Structures are given as C-alpha cells and as structure tokens.
Amino acid sequence: MGHLSKRNLLSVICCCFCLNIAVAIDTITSSQSIKDHDYIISNGDAFKLGFFSPVNSTNRYLGIGYDKISVSKVVWVANREKPLKDSSGVLTISKDGNLVVLDGQKEILWSSNVTNSVVNSSAQLSDLGNLVLQVDTTGLILWESFQHPCDTFLPTMKLRFYPLNIPQGFVWKDGHPYWRTGPWDGQVFIGTQSWNPNYQNQFTVVDDKQGTVYGTFAYMDVSRLSKFVLDSQGNMVQTDWNDGKEDWEVVGLGPKDECDIYGTCGTFGNCDLLGSPICSCLRGFEPKIIEEWNRGNWSSGCFRRTPLQCERRNKSGEEGKADGFFKLKMIKVPDFAQWSYGTKDDCEKQCLKNCSCVAYAYHSGIGCMSWTGNIIDLRKFSVGGSEIYIRLANLEFVKFFSF
DSSP states (O other), rough: OOOOHHHHHHHHHHHHHHHHHHHHHHHHHOOOOOOTEEEEEOTTTOOOEEEEEOOOOOEEEEEEOOOOOOOOEEESOOOOSSOBBBOEEEEETTTSOOOOEEEEOEEEEEOOOOOOOOOSEEEEEOSSSSEEEEETTOEEEEEGGGSSSSSETTOOOEEOOOOOOSSSEEEEEEEEEEEEOOBBSSSSSSSSSSSSSHHHHEEEEOOOOOEEEEEEEOSTTTTEEEEEOOOSSSSSEEEEEEEETEEEEEEEEEEGGGSSSTTHHHHEEETTTOOOSSEEEOOTEOOOOHHHTTTTTTTTTEESSOOHHHHHHHHHHHOSSSSSSEEEEEOOSSOOOEOOOHHHHHHHHHHHOOOOOOOEETTEEEEEEEESSSSSSSESSSSEEEEEEEEHHHHHHHHHTOO
16 A cells, blocks of 8 residues: 655645535534625525625625626625624624624624524525524524525525415505405415416415415526515515526516505405596495595595395394395405305305305305405406405395396
8 A cells, every 4th residue: 555745645635625615615613704705605606695785885784695696686684784884794603503793893783593502503505595504413403594584585485474264475564465465276376467477386385284374486497596575665576587688587566556556446446457547436335535536545445335135134124135246357356355165156155144244256276255344455457367246235236227
C-alpha cells in the first residue's frame, strides 16, 4: 500500500474542506452565522437566503428570494417590523436553539420564538423556498417559514381556511371581507372564473378531520415557478415565470372587477358588469334607501317587498298560497352557504320546510347549499356560474305573469 506525500495529503484536506462547504451551503448551524452580504443557497440553486434592501430604501431585511430571478424575487421576510438601519445585521442560532436576527448592538430584531430550548439545532433552506429549523439529532422540525408566510403563497405551502362546512378562501381588508373565492367543489373554487385553469387542476383543499382545513398547490414539473401574492391593495395575484419574457406573467387576479368586491350591491342585490347600473335588486326586492341607490351607493342593499308565507302566517294567521322559487343562472353563489346532503329535488323540499330558508342551490360537486337570513355577495357571470333559486311569495309570481 502506498503512502501519502505532503502534497497529496494537503489535496485530500482541501477536498474534504470543499466538500464540507458544499454540504453546508444551504444550512445554518450554531457555529455558522450569516452576516450582511453573506447568504446561503438551496441545494438546487432555486432560492437564496440573505440580507437585502427594497427599491428606494436603505433599510436592510433578512429575506428569502429566488436565486436566479432578479424581478420581484423576494418571497419571505423575517424582520419586516424591525428593519436594520445599517449593514451590521447577523442571522445566527442562539444558545436556546432559536433563529435570531441581531443588529450591531446584539439586540434581537427577530426570532423564530420556539419556546422549548434546544441545544443542537440547524436551519436548512429547501428548494421549495422553505427555511426549516430542526433538531440535529432527531430531525424534529421546530419551526419553518412556510408556517409563517408574508405576502407570498408558494407551491406546497398550506393556507388555512376557516373550518366551515363548505371551504372557501377570503381576502380581508380593514377587518372586513374584501374578496372571496366562492365554495370549493372538490376541484375548483366556483367563484373564481378569472383564474388560470392550470391552477384549478393543481390546487387541492384538505380536511384533516381534526378541525383544520387548508389549501395547497403543486405542479408535476417542480422547476415551474408560480406564486400567489397578496398586494397592498388587497388583490390576490397569481403569476407564472415566463422564461421568454424574463418576467412574471399574471395568470389570475382577484378581485378582478367591481362585482368581485365583496358585497358591492348589498344584501339581496345582484351585481352584473353588463348592467347599467351594475347593481340591481333581486326580483321581489326593492332598494332600502332609494336616494343612496340612485347616487350609485348600493351598500345598503334591498328589502323584501312581499312577506313569505311563514311570516304572513305568524303575523296575521293568513295562510295564502305556498311560496315559490325564482331561478337565476350563471351566478356566483352568495356567502354563508349551509351544506346538506341530497339531490336537487331534496334541496327545494328542505328549503320549503325551513321558514328561515330564503334560497337554495345545487352543485354536483358540493350537494345542497341553502341560505337563511340575508343574501350577500351575489354576482352574475357572463359565462358559466351556478344556478340559484330565490324564495319568493306566490304573489310575486302573479305580479310577474300579469304583465
């Protein structure tokens, strides 16, 4: 067996050193911090973690961004509320195992805030853009950036929904609903006609049967770059990277128009972009405040003109003829749908038996949907959409057919 010369031994040591650097290039350890102008890159060169300054700003932030894209590249920011004023920032793992961003005075500007102290931990940046803090010995995940998103929703992220009986997504603005996707039918959100069909095919909603419902999306081609971004105006924008244009291409937007904005026409109002004005009361209803309605302020909505059979019976004992239903086509169904099992005929019977039921709809991927109380955020589509049946007093049909 031959022996190693000093030159060969030095080469082996250098190669081992290079190998260690290559292995650790996507990882932060307790002995390896990131200073300003340093960075780590995910194993497949998809994402980079380091300090940056936004356009027209000298503030410094720690963020995750695409490595090979220079346009709108940042997808996650750590110290959003406490920016650095200079280049003294450091990302390190503290003695209790947390990721922390420190300034030049060693003040903590941001922390992963894991409550259980851990001696040996490290953080790895994945090719999905997820920064994962885990225990070295067991691999137990302590914290991950995907659980603390900023304005960007990336493939394989999990976006939690309210545990309603029919899942749907919302954008909230100033504490109020601003836009919603409409109900999930097992394949698509039926109120999002402007979205890219490719998104519809790759998006899924999962109910873990333990009180958590979340949405996620992924593509078979993992190299495909796609993201949803919630901008400062409250718009949810889906973009795909276009290699030919070397820029992001908008493939989905919500809200897309005035009728997409939540409750534009108020209760029992219907929004139709092709109408003039765009808001009208449903048949059998009239504007609550006609002066506001005529000025183009429809938020006060509409009121029922003729009481339903149950209300007449309760107030005056008058029975009269049974209520009926007026069908609307190509509709984004209203908010607050209640689900029940049954056929389309069952839906109508169930609604008629319930004095509080004011409308119903049937969708093959959902089943029966019914509404009680007020109806809000209903719009008409130019194509597609659902059918909804509005409950009216029998007298309203007599008025209609008498013309």
